[in-house]
Structures are given as C-alpha cells and as structure tokens.
Amino acid sequence: MFRCRSALRPTLSSMLHCKISSSKTLILQNPTSQSINSHFFIKPRTPSFKSSSLPETLVSSPEFPFCKALILPNPYLQSRSTHFIRSSGIPPFCAFSLSSTLTSHRGSHYGQSSPEIDDDDANERFIIHRDLTKAPRLFVVQPRIRPDSLLQSKLSEALNLANSLEEQREGVLYNEPSSKEMPPHLVVQNPVARSLKTHADTYFGAGTVDNIKCHLNALDSKEEVDAIFVNAILSGIQQRNLERDWGKPVLDRVGLIIEIFNAHAQTKEAKLQSELASLMYKKSRLVRVRGSDGRLTFGASGEAEVVSARGRGSGGQGFMSGAGETELQLQRRRILERRNRLLSRIEDVRRTRALQRAARKRRGGLQGQGLPTVAVVGYTNAGKSTLVSALSNTDLYSDDRLFATVDPRLRSVILPSGKKVLLSDTVGFISDLPVQLVEAFHATLEEVVEADLLVHVLDSSAMNLEEQRAAVLQVLQQIGVPEVKLQNMIEVWNKIDLLHEKSGSNDCEDQGEDEGDGEVVEEQEEQHDEVSELMDCHYAKLQEDEGEQPDNEASELASHATTDSDEAKSEEDDKVGSFSEEAQVEPKNIQHIEASAVMGLGLQELLKLIDQKLNMQSSTASSSSCSFTEGCVDRKWRPPFNREVSVGG
Ligand SMILES: Nc1nc2c(ncn2[C@@H]2O[C@H](COP(=O)(O)OP(=O)(O)OP(=O)(O)O)[C@@H](O)[C@H]2O)c(=O)[nH]1
Ligand SMILES: [Mg+2]
Structure with a gap:
C-alpha cells in the first residue's frame, strides 16, 4: 500500500494517455517508465473486488501479455484516501491519486458526470495533453510586425512566454529560467499586414505554412519540438488545420497564456479559476478536440457521430426521434456541466474573499487605525512581487518567468x-x-477593484513600455476600476538599474552621464535625476519609433475576429481573444517614483507617497458630505455588471 505524494502525480498523470478497453478497465499506453514496455491495467475498485481475481484476469488477457495491474479506489465509491497497488514489478512511482482522472475519463465515456470536482487533477486543467514531468519544448512562430523594435519586444515576449510553461513548482524552481535555452523560433510573414485579413482556414498563407513545416521537419529529426506556439490569436478551425498540417499540437497566444496560468496555479482558488478559463477556451475549440490517445476525436474529417441516446428528442416521454447526441454536443454539455460546478465553487471563494475584505475594513481602513489595501498591479514580469517583497521585507515568489504570480498574496x-x-x-x-x-x-481581480489605492509597476527598461502601460490601464478599466482610482494611482518606474546599465550603450548616454567621466553616481538622489533624464530620453525614443510606423500588433492581432469562421462560434465561444474595444484611459497627473526593487532604490519615497495619498483620501473621505458607513462611496465600489456603481463625492 502506498500513500499519495503529490510530487509524483505528474509522473503518473503523464501516463494517462489512456483509452477505454472495456467498461471497467483503462489501458494506459506509452508508460514513461523505461522498465515497463507494455500496458498497464488500471481497475477501479468495486465492492465485489477480490484482489486474487485480478492477476488471473490480466495474465489470461491474450491482448496484453506483459501487462501489470494497478488497482485503484473506485471514484464512484469515493474511497479516495488510500490507494492499493498490487502488482509484480511495478516501479515505486505508484503513489498517486488517480481517481479524478478516472472519473473524468469514465465520465466522458459513459456519459456520466462525477459527483465531485477534484481540484488536483492536472490533466483536466490543461489544454494540451503532454508529459507533465517536464516543460514542453515549444517552437515559436512570430508573425512579422513593424517597426523592428516592436518586433524585437514581441518576439522576446513570445520566447519568454514559451519558456514560462513550467509545471507546478510547489514553491521552488525546477529550472532556473536563465539556464534555459531560448526556444527555437521563426519570424514569418504576417497575413494581417499583407492583406489586412487572415486566411480563414490556416491563418497564414500556404507558403508560410509550408515554410514552417520545413523548419519543423528539420527540428523533428532532432526530436526537439513538442508543440508549436503561434504568437497570434487563432480560431478553432485555424488551430485544428494547422495542427493537421504540422502534425503537432498548436497553441495560440490565448491558449498558451491560459496554459501557463494552469501550470503556475498553486492554491485551490487559482486552480479553480484557471481551470474555468481553460474550460471556456476548450469550449471554443471543440472542433479540434484531440483524443487521449493522440487521435482527433471528431471534427478532423467533419464527422459528427452520434455517441449517446441522450439529447434533443430522445430519452423522454417515449418520443423517439433518433436524433441522439453528437460528440460535439456531448463535449459541450460536459463542459457546461463542469463550468457550472466550477462557477459555484468560485462563487464560494468570492464570498469568502468579500467577507475577509469586509472584516479588514471593519478593523480599520482609512477611517480607523488602518488596514487599507494597496493593490500592486502591472504588466507581467514588471517586478511587482519583488517590489512587494522588498517593501514588506518578506520573500514572495518572483522569477523571470511570465505569470510567476497566479496566486495573489497580501503582505503588511x-x-x-x-x-x-x-x-x-x-x-x-x-x-x-x-x-x-x-x-x-x-x-x-475584485481585490484590485476594491483596493484603497493602486500602485502600477512598470518595467522602465522594456522596449514596449508604452504598450505595456496601455495594456494595464485597459485591463484595469475593463475590470471596473473607477476613474477616480485610476487618476489617483501611483506609477513605479521599476528596474531603473537596468536603464542605467543600458545607458552606456544607447544613443542617450551623453544626457544620462555626469559631466566628464560617467562614473556611477552613488548618491541616490543624483541617480534619480540621472534616471529621470534617461527615462525622458527612453520615452522620446519610443515615441520616435512609434511615429515611424503607426500600425502596431495589437490591432493586427485583434483583427482576426473579422475572419473567424469557426463553426463552434457561440455567444461565449466568440470570446477567444482579448478585449477588442479600444477603451483607452488617459490618467492625467499620475505621480511616479523611480525605483529598483532589487537594489532597494526608491522604496522609501514610494512608502512616503503611499502614506501621503492615503492620508489625502482619508481626509477627503472624512470631509465629504457622506459620512463613512458600510454602504458609502467608492470603497464599497462593486463591478457594474452585477451591482450598482456608486461613486462617493
Ligand atoms: N534588474 C532588475 N530586475 C528586477 C527588478 N525588479 C524585479 N526584477 C526581476 O524581474 C523578474 C520578474 O520579477 P517579479 O517580481 O517576479 O515580477 P512580477 O511583476 O511579479 O511578475 P509576474 O508575477 O510574473 O506578473 C525577476 O527576475 C526579478 O528578479 C529591478 O528593479 N531590477
Ligand atoms: Mg509576481
């Protein structure tokens, strides 16, 4: 008997490329263990199960002469605490919990749904089936954009995204990101730039698709690529066709970002939320569902087989239409059922958070001894966690991977x-x-909306600084942060140390250096003056670059929607991309602080400014005609779609 150890789950999960051979047995193919070159039987335990009966069954199976057996608790019996493994010669990796995986596969096969949601089921959450013990190697396809500086920043973001898909780290790094090689990549013709519309079937033109195929073939001989990441937003049809042409799983930008969230989620809350995102994404991709054994379950050749008697016109009142339920409908129904269960659990999380927030506010807030919340927001990798750690003298997880933080944390x-x-x-x-x-x-994200003050961290060394800034402001507005909070936000221009390093090599170096020798200025204030000049110069350069070529990728990427002919379109399926509305915010008079979270620069100034802002807010609130009560003003702001907006004055 073995006890479950979560670190080993991925090993086993990776084996779950299973197909169902009979009503009770799952056959796992391609086991990762080198010592076993055959099949495994995984048999849910039943009340009548007698361990002695199993070996005979297996040994007598002519189909799988070398099989080994794993006897698992039956998920339907919910005896998930202990796992029995009876076998001869099975390596000791068998410490795991497979019940939910069994449940999901059984569910999808038998048309039954699980009575429970197992939040630890990694396979269920992920978009592509892969070996969860190691990060997949992605081949990056970047559509060309102008100007070159924008292309460089987009490409490096794409490479960084591709390198960020690392599995559950349980608080520790498996691989230092800096030690990772950059993934292979190819910059290709951008269909949007050429003809102002993408190809509805494959996004790229035929020549580009062939070109990429050639590169893949060359890499394939070295077995280098597990999947292809196209840094654009693809429709379900385009994705499926590209997968067929290239013979590998394809992830678009949306899919990869969701996959990274799934891989990095640690808490139950983050896992639930990432799974929900992944589920809705999968729903929009139902045309191309890849079966657990690697084959396309349906849709690849247009078939829509009837898989169950359930469905419109069947199963009730003796009405026999014969319509049945197609695989597509079955999958959709299953997704919606799971979505509803996830939503209700997420709603519990939301309620708990709201209660916690209310308790914090009762204990203090702007009117009391003080537990106001300051939300640190910003583009991924801008240094938010590093800054919060430095300010609070704690050690939050931070690394060079994108979306290192998926589980929000509070620090006092x-x-x-x-x-x-x-x-x-x-x-x-x-x-x-x-x-x-x-x-x-x-x-x-409600935490951000509800915060008393926002601190926007910017990576001042980023080439596409303005784009990053605009993207953050856009999201803040989209999630319902009121204008007054946006205007009151503090900007932190982080990573000024990098800017300083760069100054030696860019055109602006004369302006940034001290008279004569250019030595590093130790005095912090002087350094700030210098960096201010560098930032001004940096901004000027960025604007110059933008002036050169007005079209940017954001609009190119967004325009895919016009050509999306995906048959799986529905009200939610359409939400395959980013927010398309150009809801630009122009916060004026935002105060900024130049800082380096790693070097500890600008931290005291930031704390002073936070203090000042909160005091101002506090005095404004107390002098306001509306005295502070539970239901008053912006601190009780709620997103407009489910509650009424009230801005206090
Ligand atoms: N040179 C330099 N590096 C920094 C600074 N602040 C953060 N970094 C580095 O930037 C990388 C990202 O930092 P994080 O704190 O994880 O960034 P984040 O904004 O929390 O990123 P996500 O959680 O992924 O959204 C890490 O490798 C940090 O060491 C800084 O001031 N200077
Ligand atoms: Mg972070």
Whole structure:
C-alpha cells in the first residue's frame, strides 16, 4: 500500500494517455517508465473486488501479455484516501491519486458526470495533453510586425512566454529560467499586414505554412519540438488545420497564456479559476478536440457521430426521434456541466474573499487605525512581487518567468507615519490578456477593484513600455476600476538599474552621464535625476519609433475576429481573444517614483507617497458630505455588471 505524494502525480498523470478497453478497465499506453514496455491495467475498485481475481484476469488477457495491474479506489465509491497497488514489478512511482482522472475519463465515456470536482487533477486543467514531468519544448512562430523594435519586444515576449510553461513548482524552481535555452523560433510573414485579413482556414498563407513545416521537419529529426506556439490569436478551425498540417499540437497566444496560468496555479482558488478559463477556451475549440490517445476525436474529417441516446428528442416521454447526441454536443454539455460546478465553487471563494475584505475594513481602513489595501498591479514580469517583497521585507515568489504570480498574496507594511497597510501582490497583465482569464479571475481581480489605492509597476527598461502601460490601464478599466482610482494611482518606474546599465550603450548616454567621466553616481538622489533624464530620453525614443510606423500588433492581432469562421462560434465561444474595444484611459497627473526593487532604490519615497495619498483620501473621505458607513462611496465600489456603481463625492 502506498500513500499519495503529490510530487509524483505528474509522473503518473503523464501516463494517462489512456483509452477505454472495456467498461471497467483503462489501458494506459506509452508508460514513461523505461522498465515497463507494455500496458498497464488500471481497475477501479468495486465492492465485489477480490484482489486474487485480478492477476488471473490480466495474465489470461491474450491482448496484453506483459501487462501489470494497478488497482485503484473506485471514484464512484469515493474511497479516495488510500490507494492499493498490487502488482509484480511495478516501479515505486505508484503513489498517486488517480481517481479524478478516472472519473473524468469514465465520465466522458459513459456519459456520466462525477459527483465531485477534484481540484488536483492536472490533466483536466490543461489544454494540451503532454508529459507533465517536464516543460514542453515549444517552437515559436512570430508573425512579422513593424517597426523592428516592436518586433524585437514581441518576439522576446513570445520566447519568454514559451519558456514560462513550467509545471507546478510547489514553491521552488525546477529550472532556473536563465539556464534555459531560448526556444527555437521563426519570424514569418504576417497575413494581417499583407492583406489586412487572415486566411480563414490556416491563418497564414500556404507558403508560410509550408515554410514552417520545413523548419519543423528539420527540428523533428532532432526530436526537439513538442508543440508549436503561434504568437497570434487563432480560431478553432485555424488551430485544428494547422495542427493537421504540422502534425503537432498548436497553441495560440490565448491558449498558451491560459496554459501557463494552469501550470503556475498553486492554491485551490487559482486552480479553480484557471481551470474555468481553460474550460471556456476548450469550449471554443471543440472542433479540434484531440483524443487521449493522440487521435482527433471528431471534427478532423467533419464527422459528427452520434455517441449517446441522450439529447434533443430522445430519452423522454417515449418520443423517439433518433436524433441522439453528437460528440460535439456531448463535449459541450460536459463542459457546461463542469463550468457550472466550477462557477459555484468560485462563487464560494468570492464570498469568502468579500467577507475577509469586509472584516479588514471593519478593523480599520482609512477611517480607523488602518488596514487599507494597496493593490500592486502591472504588466507581467514588471517586478511587482519583488517590489512587494522588498517593501514588506518578506520573500514572495518572483522569477523571470511570465505569470510567476497566479496566486495573489497580501503582505503588511508599516508606512513612515506608522500606519499599517496591506500590499496586495496580484496576477500580472499582458497585452491581449485572454478574456476568459479576466472573467475567470474575477474573484481575484475584485481585490484590485476594491483596493484603497493602486500602485502600477512598470518595467522602465522594456522596449514596449508604452504598450505595456496601455495594456494595464485597459485591463484595469475593463475590470471596473473607477476613474477616480485610476487618476489617483501611483506609477513605479521599476528596474531603473537596468536603464542605467543600458545607458552606456544607447544613443542617450551623453544626457544620462555626469559631466566628464560617467562614473556611477552613488548618491541616490543624483541617480534619480540621472534616471529621470534617461527615462525622458527612453520615452522620446519610443515615441520616435512609434511615429515611424503607426500600425502596431495589437490591432493586427485583434483583427482576426473579422475572419473567424469557426463553426463552434457561440455567444461565449466568440470570446477567444482579448478585449477588442479600444477603451483607452488617459490618467492625467499620475505621480511616479523611480525605483529598483532589487537594489532597494526608491522604496522609501514610494512608502512616503503611499502614506501621503492615503492620508489625502482619508481626509477627503472624512470631509465629504457622506459620512463613512458600510454602504458609502467608492470603497464599497462593486463591478457594474452585477451591482450598482456608486461613486462617493
Ligand atoms: N534588474 C532588475 N530586475 C528586477 C527588478 N525588479 C524585479 N526584477 C526581476 O524581474 C523578474 C520578474 O520579477 P517579479 O517580481 O517576479 O515580477 P512580477 O511583476 O511579479 O511578475 P509576474 O508575477 O510574473 O506578473 C525577476 O527576475 C526579478 O528578479 C529591478 O528593479 N531590477
Ligand atoms: Mg509576481
């Protein structure tokens, strides 16, 4: 008998490329263990099960002469605490919980749904089936965009995204991101730029598709690629056709970002929310569902087989239409059922969070001894977690991977006035942030909407700084942060140390250096002056670049929607991309602080500014005609779609 150890789950999950051979037995193919070159039987335990009966069954199976047996608890019996493994010669990796995987596969096969949701089921959450013990190697396809500086920043973001798909780390890194090689990549003709519309069937033109295929063939001989990442937003049909042409799973930008969220989610809340996003994404891709054994279950050749008697016109009142339920309908129904269960659990999370927030506010807030919340927001990888750690003298997880933080964290910090505040480190944003994620992470993002003050962290060394800034402002507006909070936001221009390093090599170096020798200025204030000049110069350069070529990729990527002829379109299926409305915010008079979270620069200034802003808010609130009560003003702001907006004055 073995006990479950979560670290080993991925090993086993990776084996679950299973097909159903009979009503009770799952056959796992391609086991990862080198010592067993055959099949496994996984048999749910039944009340009448007698362990002695199994070996005979297996040994007598002419089809699988070398099989081994794993006897698992039957998920329907919900005896999930202990796992029995009886076998001869099975390596000791058998410490796991497979019940939910069995449940999901059984469910999908038998048309039954599980009575429970197992949040630890990694396979269920992921978009592509793959070996969860190691990060998949992706081949990056980047459509060309102008100007070149924008292409460079988009490409490096794409490579970084491709390198960020690392599995559950349980708080530790498996691989240092810096030690990872850059994934193979190819910059290709951008169909949007050429003809102002994409090809409805394959997104790229035939020549580009062939070109990519050639590169893949060359890499394939070295077995280098597990999947292809196209840094654009594809429709379900385009994705399926490209998969067929290239013979490998394809992830588009939306899919990869959701997959990264899934891989990085650690808490139950984040897992539920990422799974919901992934589910809604899968629903929009139902044309191309890949079976667990690697084959396309349906849709690849247009078949829509009837798989169950259930469905419209059957199963009730003796009415026999023979319509049945197609595989597509079955999958959709299953997704919706699971979605509803997830939604109800997420709603529990949201309620708990709201209660916790209310308790915090009752204990203090702007009117009391103080537990106001300051939400630290920003583009992914801008340094939010590093900054929160530095300010609160704690050690939040941060790394060079994109979306390192998926589980938001609160940290307390004492301001110069002695007031205590809570800093909330949140998920990072990105341009074309998948709408599914924004919706699914509603409970988490509500923390941002409800915060007393926002601190927007910017990576001042980023080439596409302005794009990043605009993307964050857009998301903030989309999730319902009121204008007054946006205007009151503090900007932190982080990573000024990098800007300083760069100054030696860019055109602006004369302006940034001290008279004569250019030595590093140790005085912090002087350094800030210098960096201000560098930032001005950096901004000027960026604007120059933008002036050169007005079209940017955001609009190119967004325009896919006009050519999306995906048959799986429906009201929710359409939400395959980012928010398309150009809801630009133009916050004026935003105060900024230049900082380096790793070097500890600008932190005191930031705390002072936070203090000042909160005090101002506090005095405005107390002098306002509306005295602070439970139901008053912007601190009780709620998203407009389910509650009434009230802005206090
Ligand atoms: N040079 C330099 N690097 C920094 C600075 N702040 C953060 N970093 C690095 O930037 C990378 C990303 O930092 P994080 O704190 O994880 O960024 P984040 O904004 O929380 O990112 P996500 O959680 O992925 O959205 C890490 O490798 C940090 O060490 C800084 O001021 N200077
Ligand atoms: Mg972070």
